Amino acid sequence: MNSQTKQAARCTTETARLFTEGDKNFRPGTLLCPDDLVVPVPGKRPRLLCLNNRRVIAGQTGRVGDLCAGKPKNQIVCGEDGCSGSARGTEGKPSLIRPFGPTLISKRPDLTWRAIEGATHYEIRIKGRQFEQEQTLSETHLKYPQAWPSLEFKNAYHIDILAYQGGTIISADRATVNLLFEEESVAIQENAAAIKQLPFSLRDVAVDLDTLYMSQNLLNQSIQLLEGLREKGESNPQLNEILAKRYIQAGYRDLAESLQEAN
Structure with a gap:
């Protein structure tokens, strides 16, 4: 960060950033130290982002180090070497590249996958609860079709990608994605x-x-x-x-x- 966002160093490690208005002591954008005291203005719910554990704290009074204490959110699901459910990129497979990861926020995601040598076309199948769509195309990118219904929040979907050479399947792969609540x-x-x-x-x-x-x-x-x-x-x-x-x-x-x- 530059000097504008970093501000004058008041502590060794900043713990959080206040990112909305409504605190008596600090302005929005301020990087907060563990001993800083946040106090909401009456009727306001200022929000701060804890940098150490990825939590958003809203409308609370207290010492920042105490408010931001605790284990990182979703630490087990997503670690240094990979995220649960995100293993992709198998050699020789038309693995889904985009969207990255097992968790989505978009209800109409565009899809991109790895090209397979010798493939003449690909078949994309998406299946979920009360949802089943498929499309065949020669490219390795599918813009989410307008005619398809949107994916639904809090549901899981299997995305199957089949690579064909003429009428024969020469490779296939599956990815599973989950939409947030x-x-x-x-x-x-x-x-x-x-x-x-x-x-x-x-x-x-x-x-x-x-x-x-x-x-x-x-x-x-x-x-x-x-x-x-x-x-x-x-x-x-x-x-x-x-x-x-x-x-x-x-x-x-x-x-x-x-x-x-x-x-």
């Missing part, structure tokens, strides 16, 4: 919007947004954010390191290695 999705989007409204550049709050997205293991949201900054030439070594880590967690170590070689 609707209230979780709304909260994530509202909090992300509030963070983006802070008087800083998107690059300067990218770590905060990544922390927020990973509170629900939203690898796809985090990777989209970090890739977008990189494509615009607005990334930095810290964000590239985070992006490489997210690729690994999504099951694509080769993408992480390519990124590291390019830096």
Whole structure:
């Protein structure tokens, strides 16, 4: 972060960022230290993002270190070397690449998968509770068809990708994705919007947004954010390191290695 977002160092390690109005002692955007005391203005519910455990605290009074105590949210599901349910990238398989990770927020996700040598076309099948759609195409990208119904919150879906050579299946793979509960999705989007409204550049709050997205293991949201900054030439070594880590967690170590070689 630059000096504007980092502010004058008041402690060794900042614990949280206040990202909405309504606190008596601090302005939105302030990085908070463990001994800082947050006190909501009467009738307000200021929100702060705990950087150590990925939790959002709303409308509470107390010492920041105490409010942000506890284990990281979803620590078990998503670890350093991968996320449960995100193992993809098997060699020789038309593995789903995008959306990354097992947890989604989008109800109409576009799909991208690995090309298979010799394949003439692919068949995409998506199955869930009271949901079954399929489409055949020659490309390795499917923009979510307008004619398809949207996926539903809190449901799981199997995405089968079959590679054909003429009329013969030469390879196939399956990915399973889960949509968040609707209230979780709304909260994530509202909090992300509030963070983006802070008087800083998107690059300067990218770590905060990544922390927020990973509170629900939203690898796809985090990777989209970090890739977008990189494509615009607005990334930095810290964000590239985070992006490489997210690729690994999504099951694509080769993408992480390519990124590291390019830096």
